[in-house]
Amino acid sequence: MAEPTTRPTDAATMDKIVALCKRRGFVFASSEIYGGLGSTYDYGHYGVLLKTNVKSEWWRAMVQERDDIVALDSAILQHPRTWEASGHLAGFTDPMVDCRTCGQRFRADHLPELQCPQKPSKHPGEAEACDLTQARDFNLMFETTMGPVKDSGATVYLRPETAQGIFVNFKNVLQFSRKKPPFGIAQVGKSFRNEITPGNFVFRTREFEQMEMEFFVPPDDAPRWYELWKAARFAWYVELGIREDHLRLREHDPDELSHYSSGTADVEYLFPIGWSELEGIANRGDFDLKQHAEFSGQKLEYFDGQTGERYVPHVIEPAAGADRALLAFLVDAYDEDELGGEQRTVLNLHPRLAPVKVAVLPHLRKDGLPEAAAEVYAGLRGRMQSEYDEGGSIGKRYRRQDEIGTPYCVTVDHQSLEDSTVTLRDRDTLEQERLAMEGLSDELAARLARPWSSPKAGASSTRVTGA
Numbered sequence: 079m080a081e082p083t084t085r086p087t088d089a090a091t092m093d094k095i096v097a098l099c100k101r102r103g104f105v106f107a108s109s110e111i112y113g114g115l116g117s118t119y120d121y122g123h124y125g126v127l128l129k130t131n132v133k134s135e136w137w138r139a140m141v142q143e144r145d146d147i148v149a150l151d152s153a154i155l156q157h158p159r160t161w162e163a164s165g166h167l168a169g170f171t172d173p174m175v176d177c178r179t180c181g182q183r184f185r186a187d188h189l190p191e192l193q194c195p196q197k198p199s200k201h202p203g204e205a206e207a208c209d210l211t212q213a214r215d216f217n218l219m220f221e222t223t224m225g226p227v228k229d230s231g232a233t234v235y236l237r238p239e240t241a242q243g244i245f246v247n248f249k250n251v252l253q254f255s256r257k258k259p260p261f262g263i264a265q266v267g268k269s270f271r272n273e274i275t276p277g278n279f280v281f282r283t284r285e286f287e288q289m290e291m292e293f294f295v296p297p298d299d300a301p302r303w304y305e306l307w308k309a310a311r312f313a314w315y316v317e318l319g320i321r322e323d324h325l326r327l328r329e330h331d332p333d334e335l336s337h338y339s340s341g342t343a344d345v346e347y348l349f350p351i352g353w354s355e356l357e358g359i360a361n362r363g364d365f366d367l368k369q370h371a372e373f374s375g376q377k378l379e380y381f382d383g384q385t386g387e388r389y390v391p392h393v394i395e396p397a398a399g400a401d402r403a404l405l406a407f408l409v410d411a412y413d414e415d416e417l418g419g420e421q422r423t424v425l426n427l428h429p430r431l432a433p434v435k436v437a438v439l440p441h442l443r444k445d446g447l448p449e450a451a452a453e454v455y456a457g458l459r460g461r462m463q464s465e466y467d468e469g470g471s472i473g474k475r476y477r478r479q480d481e482i483g484t485p486y487c488v489t490v491d492h493q494s495l496e497d498s499t500v501t502l503r504d505r506d507t508l509e510q511e512r513l514a515m516e517g518l519s520d521e522l523a524a525r526l527a528r529p530w531s532s533p534k535a536g537a538s539s540t541r542v543t544g545a
């Protein structure tokens with residue numbers, strides 16, 4: 079499919095996504111009553127459900143559907159030698175400049191994308207009053223002290239990535255999992271980076287969640303596995319409904335590669351801010367295991383008792399961000415249309431990602447309809463995330479569910495009392511059909527499991543502007 083060359087005229091803008099997230103309690107500024115804390119966010123009910131579904135889909139693809147990957151949950155605080163060995167203490171830096179006029183800090187390599195706080199039409203350094211310092215390196219790791227006495231305690235770091243917790247556990251996992259290369263270790267968890275210029279909502283924050291997997295392979299097989307993982311990770315986003323013409327794989331130029339990497343590619347999404355990284359897939363060679371072997375004095379290698387073969391496996395790493403993925407799913411799902419003369423905001427989320435799968439609505443708040451609807455709700459909620467809503471007109475309640483991306487609404491009306499049927503409304507097609515109450519949860523479960531593609535795909539809202 080042809081790639082759009084410029085931003086499409088999509089209804090989704092970052093401002094609209096932020097507003098919807100706040101309005102419906104998906105994500106909001108952290109510590110709001112104290113005026114917020116620079117680019118940290120809290121997830122509310124629907125945000126938690128959505129992010130949990132994103133992470134569950136990742137676990138499903140990594141562990142449930144494969145035999146060669148095991149799960150791990152390592153500590154956020156690790157021995158400080160970890161970060162010496164990994165190179166983070168010496169080299170996990172970004173170039174930073176300060177402006178002597180406004181006192182703000184900027185990432186030197188992001189200046190063309192940033193606004194001057196005093197003259198927003200200009201980039202930092204462009205306005206006459208700007209007075210930028212020389213760029214200097216700033217380490218992104220958050221430092222803290224372990225132990226009760228600040229002065230004599232050991233300096234430890236909040237992990238800036240989950241990957242190192244996997245490498246330092248290689249030996250443990252190899253021993254207990256009864257796996258041999260090719261095999262992988264997967265981890266989901268919080269990471270912390272003292273980003274100089276966080277921003278664009280949850281795209282870049284200082285505290286975020288990563289979904290990382292280290293796949294250990296015999297050295298000669300690394301190029302093949304690198305190709306396989308690039309394809310698999312791209313396909314994951316497509317399967318979960320991201321429009322394919324809004325996704326691309328960008329291979330890094332040789333000058334972008336870390337010294338140990340023989341190949342890195344980013345899965346990029348066409349956010350309202352332009353093409354940006356969603357996930358990186360890297361062929362890391364044997365760098366990490368060799369470094370930790372050297373710094374720990376432990377042997378981190380694979381020994382095949384049958385063939386007598388001994389080697390340090392090479393590593394292919396798909397590293398994704400849960401919050402960034404959630405943002406991409408929201409942007410891709412967001413749409414506006416007109417229904418009965420009223421504007422509707424709808425999240426066309428993949429049913430597997432939708433925070434709520436079905437809403438049960440009594441048509442009226444009388445005549446025994448709430449009681450009958452409550453019974454239907456009780457029959458569904460044990461099977462899937464469901465919601466019961468009897469407040470407001472039926473149209474208003476549909477709109478509310480559309481806005482949080484609920485794929486199905488079940489309405490209980492007077493006919494339901496006579497023939498034990500309900501109306502099933504489909505968020506995407508807006509079709510309504512009568513279904514028997516009996517077997518409703520089986521029917522819904524089957525519909526939710528079907529392959530799905532975005533109604534926005536190929537629609538006019540994805541029209542390409544410009545060349």
Ligand code: ATP
Binds near residue numbers: 285287355356357400
């Ligand atoms: P970037 O170039 O955007 O800073 P990166 O290349 O440093 O990202 P990695 O170290 O490869 O990122 O981390 C893997 C993934 O973790 C990224 O693709 C992204 O989805 C997520 N991630 C990294 N930094 C942040 C952040 N500050 N906020 C939110 N997600 C992040």
